[in-house]
Amino acid sequence: xxxxxxxxxxxxxxxxxxxxxxxxxxxxxxxxxxxxxxxxxxxxxxxxxxxxxxxxxxxxxxxxxxxxxxxxxxxxxxxxxxxxxxxxxxxxxxxxxxxxxxxxxxxxxxxxxxxxxxxxxxxxxxxxxxxxxxxxxxxxxxxxxxxxxxxxxxxxxxxxxxxxxxxxxxxxxxxxxxxxxxxxxxxxxxxxxxxxxxxxxxxxxxxxxxxxxxxxxxxxxxxxxxxxxxxxxxxxxxxxxxxxxxxxxxxxxxxxxxxxxxxxxxxxxxxxxxxxxxxxxxxxxxxxxxxxxxxxxxxxxxxxxxxxxxxxxxxxxxxxxxxxxxxxxxxxxxxxxxxxxxxxx
Amino acid sequence: xxxxxxxxxxxxxxxxxxxxxxxxxxxxxxxxxxxxxxxxxxxxxxxxxxxxxxxxxxxxxxxxxxxxxxxxxxxxxxxxxxxxxxxxxxxxxxxxxxxxxxxxxxxxxxxxxxxxxxxxxxxxxxxxxxxxxxxxxxxxxxxxxxxxxxxxxxxxxxxxxxxxxxxxxxxxxxxxxxxxxxxxxxxxxxxxxxxxxxxxxxxxxxxxxxxxxxxxxxxxxxxxxxxxxxxxxxxxxxxxxxxxxxxxxxxxxxxxxxxxxxxxxxxxxxxxxxxxxxxxxxxxxxxxxxxxxxxxxxxxxxxxxxxxxxxxxxxxxxxxxxxxxxxxxxxxxxxxxxxxxxxxx
Numbered sequence: 004x005x006x007x008x009x010x011x012x013x014x015x016x017x018x019x020x021x022x023x024x025x026x027x028x029x030x031x032x033x034x035x036x037x038x039x040x041x042x043x044x045x046x047x048x049x050x051x052x053x054x055x056x057x058x059x060x061x062x063x064x065x066x067x068x069x070x071x072x073x074x075x076x077x078x079x080x081x082x083x084x085x086x087x088x089x090x091x092x093x094x095x096x097x098x099x100x101x102x103x104x105x106x107x108x109x110x111x112x113x114x115x116x117x118x119x120x121x122x123x124x125x126x127x128x129x130x131x132x133x134x135x136x137x138x139x140x141x142x143x144x145x146x147x148x149x150x151x152x153x154x155x156x157x158x159x160x161x162x163x164x165x166x167x168x169x170x171x172x173x174x175x176x177x178x179x180x181x182x183x184x185x186x187x188x189x190x191x192x193x194x195x196x197x198x199x200x201x202x203x204x205x206x207x208x209x210x211x212x213x214x215x216x217x218x219x220x221x222x223x224x225x226x227x228x229x230x231x232x233x234x235x236x237x238x239x240x241x242x243x244x245x246x247x248x249x250x251x252x253x254x255x256x257x258x259x260x261x262x263x264x265x266x267x268x269x270x271x272x273x274x275x276x277x278x279x280x281x282x283x284x285x286x287x288x289x290x291x292x293x294x295x296x297x298x299x300x301x302x303x304x305x306x307x308x309x310x311x312x313x314x315x316x317x318x319x320x321x322x323x324x325x326x327x328x329x330x331x332x333x334x335x336x337x338x339x340x341x342x343x344x345x346x347x348x
Numbered sequence: 349x350x351x352x353x354x355x356x357x358x359x360x361x362x363x364x365x366x367x368x369x370x371x372x373x374x375x376x377x378x379x380x381x382x383x384x385x386x387x388x389x390x391x392x393x394x395x396x397x398x399x400x401x402x403x404x405x406x407x408x409x410x411x412x413x414x415x416x417x418x419x420x421x422x423x424x425x426x427x428x429x430x431x432x433x434x435x436x437x438x439x440x441x442x443x444x445x446x447x448x449x450x451x452x453x454x455x456x457x458x459x460x461x462x463x464x465x466x467x468x469x470x471x472x473x474x475x476x477x478x479x480x481x482x483x484x485x486x487x488x489x490x491x492x493x494x495x496x497x498x499x500x501x502x503x504x505x506x507x508x509x510x511x512x513x514x515x516x517x518x519x520x521x522x523x524x525x526x527x528x529x530x531x532x533x534x535x536x537x538x539x540x541x542x543x544x545x546x547x548x549x550x551x552x553x554x555x556x557x558x559x560x561x562x563x564x565x566x567x568x569x570x571x572x573x574x575x576x577x578x579x580x581x582x583x584x585x586x587x588x589x590x591x592x593x594x595x596x597x598x599x600x601x602x603x604x605x606x607x608x609x610x611x612x613x614x615x616x617x618x619x620x621x622x623x624x625x626x627x628x629x630x631x632x633x634x635x636x637x638x639x640x641x642x643x644x645x646x647x648x649x650x651x652x653x654x655x656x657x658x659x660x661x662x663x664x665x666x667x668x669x670x671x672x673x674x675x676x677x678x679x680x681x682x683x684x685x686x687x688x689x690x691x692x693x
Contacts, residue, residue, distance in 0.1 A: 157689050222567060223668040232682060233671040239664040274686040312657035319584040320665075323568040326578040337577060341619040344502050 008032040008084040017146035019089030023065045029190025034065035042070045044152035054156035056193040074106035082109035092119040101131045121295025125167035139165045160194035165202035207252035213296040215244035217281035228276040247311040251304030293321035353377040353429040362491035364434030374535025379410035387415045389497035399501035401538040419451035427454035437464040446476045466640025470512035484510045505539035510547035552597035558641040560589035562626035563662045573621040592656040596649030638666035
């Protein structure tokens with residue numbers, strides 16, 4: 004075994020912490036984790052992890068824990084072989100992913116791994132780093148940080164790695180990088196990490212959930228269980244939205260079988276009452292990832308002439324909800340309220 | 349002046365209390381008000397009313413205040429000439445309007461006045477009382493009960509009365525009843541109550557607000573001011589929804605001018621930040637009036653072949669939100685939650 008891969012992890016929540024654990028446990032990678040809200044807790048006491056794949060770990064830390072993305076050039080650090088992004092991706096609220104990772108990227112060298120949902124997330128990365136390899140990570144993990152530094156990991160870390168197609172680089176090099184990453188991630192044998200060359204198919208298939216169940220759930224405040232039993236919600240909202248995704252995917256050459264729809268609607272058991280991530284965000288007053296999950300497939304599909312009336316309305320409602328949160332958080336200023344009540348005579 | 353009209357008012361909130369005041373102030377009617385939440389307060393101390401039309405009144409009461417709809421037959425009471433319903437109309441949550449008023453209706457005599465929004469609200473009334481006159485009241489008042497028994501009335505009591513067309517009765521009798529009611533309501537000269545024979549036009553025009561601004565606002569938690577300035581909300585949600593209402597209205601012979609749309613979007617000043625009634629209901633966890641405001645025009649329009657994709661999605665989202673509230677209030681039972689978390693090893 005050669006030298007360990009030098010990995011920077013950005014985002015140490017439920018997904019990122021288990022990713023760091025798999026990479027470190029395999030012995031092929033040394034992880035520097037950039038943490039934000041949980042930095043002090045993890046720095047002092049490490050993570051406490053209750054994992055269906057790894058058992059219980061207390062006081063666990065990756066090789067290094069830092070509070071901000073290091074500036075490789077200014078700090079004269081060794082180049083990172085991989086930067087793994089396991090944060091949310093919200094391009095309509097700065098800073099963008101490019102803004103965040105830029106100081107740590109070594110052009111033509113660092114492989115950037117986006118364990119993030121949605122479509123076209125590679126485009127701004129390629130625009131900023133045209134000579135770098137960018138990998139797609141589509142994760143089916145069930146893992147949450149239930150309090151700072153405490154990771155509850157209930158569903159196996161299944162993750163599909165693919166290379167986004169960088170037209171400036173040889174395909175073989177990109178595929179090799181994907182396979183290399185899978186090797187490092189899987190080395191401990193405690194996850195289901197695989198390579199799938201058909202990145203488009205993998206991502207469009209995930210959109211059947213993400214572009215449909217996520218927004219309907221966020222808008223109606225119904226979790227994935229209630230959406231299955233609520234009066235007409237699956238038939239009048241989820242199914243039409245999912246058929247629109249299938250139709251758009253088809254235009255892009257990805258033939259999602261019809262069964263995907265029923266399978267996706269029932270992927271979480273009813274009596275789990277699992278809130279999809281976007282509903283979790285709305286409940287916490289956080290920004291939602293609607294642009295990549297919903298906006299991009301909608302724009303791509305409608306640009307090709309696919310009728311997407313359900314997703315159009317869902318998208319515009321999500322946009323209004325995002326605006327509301329931006330305004331509430333002071334990112335948008337509005338005219339002061341004027342008193343229009345009748346004063347007592 | 350002959351004997352006063354015997355009026356039963358059901359619903360003594362912001363709209364009903366001012367209605368009772370106008371009817372009593374004019375001297376042509378004696379009002380028995382059926383109150384619920386504010387019954388005891390009003391019984392004891394009367395209403396406190398701060399009104400742009402009537403000034404400040406403290407301790408005001410209609411002729412009679414009761415806590416439930418009287419049973420005219422059983423209690424051997426004189427027949428009511430009018431029953432004025434100023435409650436919300438939520439046909440999907442019992443009791444229905446027919447259930448509520450039945451004990452007080454004298455067949456072939458009582459004129460039932462529905463000061464309620466939406467389409468087809470007369471149908472269940474005609475089905476139950478085929479020989480009675482039913483009047484439409486479309487109110488543009490701004491009046492709210494800000495605490496029990498306290499009415500803040502800020503916008504003039506403008507109300508349009510029409511007869512719903514009962515095919516079992518002569519048109520002239522129905523129109524005369526509408527004009528009679530307008531006379532009694534207007535006698536004090538402190539409101540803008542008028543008769544308009546074109547009930548369909550009046551009701552469809554109001555739907556431009558009620559079927560569009562109400563649901564979008566309720567779904568996005570944006571008031572009527574924020575909806576005017578939020579990123580794309582007016583152009584991508586309100587306008588398309590309103591154009592669908594215009595198209596449906598046209599099929600039913602009601603030609604709403606194009607300007608209605610801009611006028612309706614801006615009817616409340618931005619810096620008033622007025623929450624439409626349906627948003628108010630969602631914020632309070634109340635049921636929403638989406639079936640008559642949105643479901644009926646959608647069903648009528650689509651039955652005639654009008655494409656209504658925006659309203660279809662809004663309707664199905666409202667239905668899901670109503671289901672959520674029914675479930676929260678215990679009207680619907682769901683399977684108990686099962687614990688799917690990994691127990692610590």
